[in-house]
Amino acid sequence: MNAHVLQPPDPDRSVAERIAEVLTRRIVLGELPPGHKVGQDLVAAEFRASHVPVREAFRRLEARGLLVSEPRRGVRVAPIAPEAVHEVTEMRAALEVLALREAAEALTDADLQEARQALAAEEESGELIVWEEANRRFHRALVTPCRMPRLLQAIDDLHQASARYLLATWKSLDWEPRSDAEHRAILDALTSGDVEAAAAVLREHILAAGRALRQRLVALGRI
Amino acid sequence: MNAHVLQPPDPDRSVAERIAEVLTRRIVLGELPPGHKVGQDLVAAEFRASHVPVREAFRRLEARGLLVSEPRRGVRVAPIAPEAVHEVTEMRAALEVLALREAAEALTDADLQEARQALAAEEESGELIVWEEANRRFHRALVTPCRMPRLLQAIDDLHQASARYLLATWKSLDWEPRSDAEHRAILDALTSGDVEAAAAVLREHILAAGRALRQRLVALGRI
DNA sequence: ATGATTTTATAGATTATCTATATTCTATCA
DNA sequence: TGATAGAATATAGATAATCTATAAAATCAT
Structure with a gap:
């Protein structure tokens, strides 16, 4: 089953990349406020994807300082201090x-x-x-x-x-x-x-x- | 089945983190030379882990410039130029x-x-x-x-x-x-x-x- | 009311499986 | 013989179902 209903399929970019891109935009635009909890299953459901590429997207955004990750507690949008x-x-x-x-x-x-x-x-x-x-x-x-x-x-x-x-x-x-x-x-x-x-x-x-x-x-x- | 034979279990650190750490050390020390192909299944087998935390480790090292990833072709150790x-x-x-x-x-x-x-x-x-x-x-x-x-x-x-x-x-x-x-x-x-x-x-x-x-x-x- | 305890939700991970693509091997033809 | 087209294989990327451990929430007893 082709999973990409909302996003164009685009075989050159991985699902993880596209999720990372959309989440980045939302965080930068403030649609996802600082401290907001980003649940992996919720994101996965929204993008009609499994949790694997979602977690990869999290790692990318974590490295860029847009998300902060606490072990066993998931990720949140980085605070603004x-x-x-x-x-x-x-x-x-x-x-x-x-x-x-x-x-x-x-x-x-x-x-x-x-x-x-x-x-x-x-x-x-x-x-x-x-x-x-x-x-x-x-x-x-x-x-x-x-x-x-x-x-x-x-x-x-x-x-x-x-x-x-x-x-x-x-x-x-x-x-x-x-x-x-x-x-x-x-x-x-x-x-x-x-x-x-x-x-x-x-x-x-x-x-x-x-x-x-x-x-x-x-x-x-x-x- | 507890998978961590080589590394201490340490519940505070994720499997992905430990894999990232070991791979980082190997790349910095030159045990993995520039251009070397790092196969996810091989790494997964070595760490007795699935490919999921391996891929997360790849994303971390990619963000740090130690690995380069080509879509659908996997990751390689970053060249030294x-x-x-x-x-x-x-x-x-x-x-x-x-x-x-x-x-x-x-x-x-x-x-x-x-x-x-x-x-x-x-x-x-x-x-x-x-x-x-x-x-x-x-x-x-x-x-x-x-x-x-x-x-x-x-x-x-x-x-x-x-x-x-x-x-x-x-x-x-x-x-x-x-x-x-x-x-x-x-x-x-x-x-x-x-x-x-x-x-x-x-x-x-x-x-x-x-x-x-x-x-x-x-x-x-x-x- | 409040503190302890159970329940529930979910992060992190495994395993098996699937598809698409890169690569490699092989066979064919000029 | 050598180049090349095509088949076979390996693997990256992803899914789905399932499992464990823990954090948060709800419930219960005092």
Whole structure:
């Protein structure tokens, strides 16, 4: 019996991969809140799958820091704590700056064009989730040319965590479109070939965004 | 039937975790060479386990970069390439420096004492593998106090990769004990409270070791 | 009401079985 | 003889039914 009613069959991707993908999206979007218990049998039933690929998907998300697993007690959606925001922010700053420096010499006009388009998409976006997608596109355009798969994967994982913190903290309601002046400054520096200036702005940009997020999160905690 | 003949039963750790641990050790030590095909049924038979926890162990090691998985073709031990050495080296430099800076204010005399003991163990070691263990102890002592679990996990994973590259490149035969002057310089800087100097030396130390490793690996490739 | 005890639900794992694909072996033909 | 198409085999990925141990919930006795 072919089991994949909801998802397209797609023989090139394993069931575990597809489950991991859907669960990732739900966690990042906040549909599954922090601390939420994710029962393997429930997920298996939903995806018309057995518990084996579900457990494999759990292991993937655990490695990415989206799920936490307690022995004999199953898995839960990772909590959102100010310390974790700080951690992810600092790691992003360190690794994205590294990636940008490594990408710089390989950076083509097409890459810069992609970043410009992402920036335009940010400025057009009226909704947080749309802005966040463009934001990720922008950052990714700058680092992808470094061609370091392990580094890029680590940055992607951290970005996912960041996006989750952002969406959980600023609900679309009270979010207002931001100027993205820093993104523009990074692009200008890169266009004029000043990689170090771009790296410095990128670093401060990530840290500032992290600080804002952390403050807001602490404030929410006090309410 | 209780299945655990070789490993102690230990109900607190899952079968998957124990398999992952043993496979990790084998890959790091080079007992399983790069490119080696790891058959799930073979591993399952060896551990007297079913293929389910074996696959979970595979997912863990895949996330750590020790295994690579091709759909429908199973998993292989990750290759060792000069580009990967460069990548891991740069990531380690970035993240360990971050961790050291964050750890600095929490660094106790006990931590420094542990680092000193590790340094002594390095200098006493006549064998590469013993030295490597002490080396990891040293680096870990400096970063652990930062209390950032995600960062520490990432550093640990990178260290494992580094250790694998080191052991694969310098077979114990042609390795000679090294002075570890840089480790001593880091310790001296920290003892005198100069965190920035320690961070600078740590960074250069990691990068220099990475360069040496990479050069040797490229040379081996040319033979 | 509360603490101890039973019940229930479920995580983790096994075993047998199934399908699809990669690989290997073999036989055929140029 | 050598390349290649096709059959046979091995195995990855997955299912389903079942089992044990434990954590959580419900029940009962005090």
